[in-house]
Amino acid sequence: MFGIQVSFLYPWVAFVGIPLVLIVALWRWFGKTGTAYRHPLVTYLIENGMQYHGFGRHILFACRFLALICLVLLAAGPHSVDVNTVVNGQGVDMMLALDVSGSMILFDDLHDRTTRFDRAKREAVSFIKKRPNDQIGVVLFGAMAVVRCPMTCDKKMLTELVEQYEMGQIDQRGTMLCTALATxxxxxxxxxxxxxxxxxxxxxxxxxxxxxPSIALDLLKHLEIKVYTIGIGSQNAFSEHPMFGVRREVGGTVNDQLLQLIADQTGGRYFKASDPKDLANIYQTIDELEKSEYETIVYRLKEHLVLPFALTAMLSILLALLLRIFVWWGVAW
Known part of the structure; x- marks a missing residue:
């Protein structure tokens, strides 16, 4: 049942302390016999209304008992836990397959010389951070396909592994696209x-x-994996040489038909990013398309309950003292 519940940091203190308090209280109430005294003025005291106050003794005993129980519970570390918070989340297991072939060092905008790979890397990291409830992994492919990071919920580690990759760490002389899909x-x-x-x-x-491609597609369909494909880059590509400056390059040919086929055959979607700046919108669209709703109960520590128990103990003791001084003076407690 949802709501605010009370829990204890050291429940063993309560399990041990409360029975001890009960044992002492029962012994004090039933086991200890009172001592009788003969008083020369007993007749005078009775005649003036100074009689034994049994009710007062019960009240004072109850105050002391309540104070001891509160002190034991206080030592057990009480705190409130909110279990009334139901969080709706989205959970999808996914792999990002990023091209790291040599043509990814090109850039398509003379005014913004961010390479295709740097932009792809930046948008991939941004996408990862938007999916806190997903397991995500990364495959990088050039002349070979390598799992840069297996699926994980540790987004900090994942983003660091993506950000730290530099072009050239994997052989750039090839594009093993379908091998990357199979991996x-x-x-x-x-x-x-x-x-x-x-x-x-x-x-x-x-x-x-x-x-x-047919082998990769058969595997994807057998495992019921949806593939979103993104073709990045344009024919107006440039590179920057440390000695010769900016040079016009052959932009490379994106196989639109193959990427469209892969997306269609697996229930995904193909996106064309002629301007790499479109990547942010493309990842945003994929983020909106891939929502798998689930509910989970989140347990949150609300606050430590020191004040209520300490205040109750102090008030109980104070009440007992005041009653004994001003109402039932002389009554044993």
């Missing part, structure tokens, strides 16, 4: 998530020696 699919094979997604970004077409 990403293999990483998703064992997951039990209801939705499995691959987001593939490339600026070229498969190199010779790559896995046949």
């Amino acid at each position: 990403a699919a293999n990483a998703l094979k064992e997951t039990s998530a209801a939705s499995k997604v691959i987001i593939l970004l490339t600026d070229g077409e498969p190199s010779q020696g790559d896995v046949k």
